[in-house]
């Protein structure tokens with residue numbers, strides 16, 4: 001698709017602010033480099049936010065929920081109804097991300113992109129209903145190109161709303177039973193790797209169940225591979241509505257100039273799509289955690305990403321990103337509030 005919005009140039013981070021922040025780090029009362037990667041985080045954020053005092057105070061978390069047709073192949077340990085039921089749980093405040101968002105004082109935006117098992121209107125849930133879930137990609141493309149474009153746009157619109165509320169940081173999250181199969185299929189296509197090297201348990205497929213999941217994804221890739229000539233085509237054929245929305249959000253974040261913190265496995269698959277669709281996205285993404293899913297490391301390697309924490313989490317819902325936020329906040333507060341050698345009358349090393 002020539003001339004689509006996702007191909008428009010990403011913004012360039014502010015090199016002047018970045019250089020200023022780097023200079024300030026040399027003046028703070030600590031041996032240079034002693035705060036490790038926290039120093040780099042503050043310097044990078046200063047460049048992205050275009051301000052000498054970077055901040056992560058207003059946090060926007062958008063959770064994209066959607067069903068996956070591939071779930072009918074028995075590739076998840078949980079039934080498809082759980083997608084909608086968990087969306088209701090998010091809305092009622094009982095899910096992991098509900099707790100973490102409250103803890104952070106973050107805005108939690110819930111978006112229903114398309115369910116098979118409708119849950120009816122829920123307070124606080126934006127219902128877009130792009131399709132009744134994706135089609136089963138073992139038999140046909142998961143999405144039409146129009147559906148995929150709608151989902152990409154849903155992600156962009158979430159980013160635009162976060163900017164209206166003057167958010168400092170955008171976080172996307174996923175909910176969709178079966179989406180580890182989609183993420184694995186995407187990773188195999190984008191990284192040109194065999195399924196058995198990247199496939200993982202997801203919600204808990206082990207032994208024969210995992211073998212079955214592997215065979216289903218292999219068969220699906222055999223069907224689609226001959227038609228895949230672009231990352232967008234891969235996303236359309238084996239992705240999910242929520243994965244496309246996440247990719248759209250990362251691209252829009254880079255175009256509109258807001259830093260995004262990437263969650264785990266599913267979000268990293270979306271981030272790799274986003275980068276392949278628009279390479280200017282790369283500087284705008286921070287990577288929060290390393291998921292216990294084996295495929296995640298392969299994706300992180302391809303993204304040249306070193307996540308902030310590795311807690312063996314494998315939930316999704318933006319939960320890994322949420323737990324990493326305090327690290328970004330610490331980096332900012334240290335950068336902004338520590339005394340300089342001059343202010344504290346501490347001698348600078350002469351050696």
Ligand SMILES: Cc1cc2ncn([C@H]3O[C@H](COP(=O)(O)O)[C@@H](O)[C@H]3O)c2cc1C
Nearest residue numbers: 076078174175176177178179180202203316
């Ligand atoms: C109760 C529950 C809450 C979740 N929250 C996120 N996921 C995560 O697990 C699902 C992907 O795993 P699979 O591909 O094996 O279905 C996604 O919905 C993802 O968001 C959950 C899964 C369950 C069961």
Ligand SMILES: O=C(O)c1cccnc1
Nearest residue numbers: 264265266291314315316
């Ligand atoms: O790491 C993730 O994002 C993940 C892992 C398993 C299931 N859902 C999400």
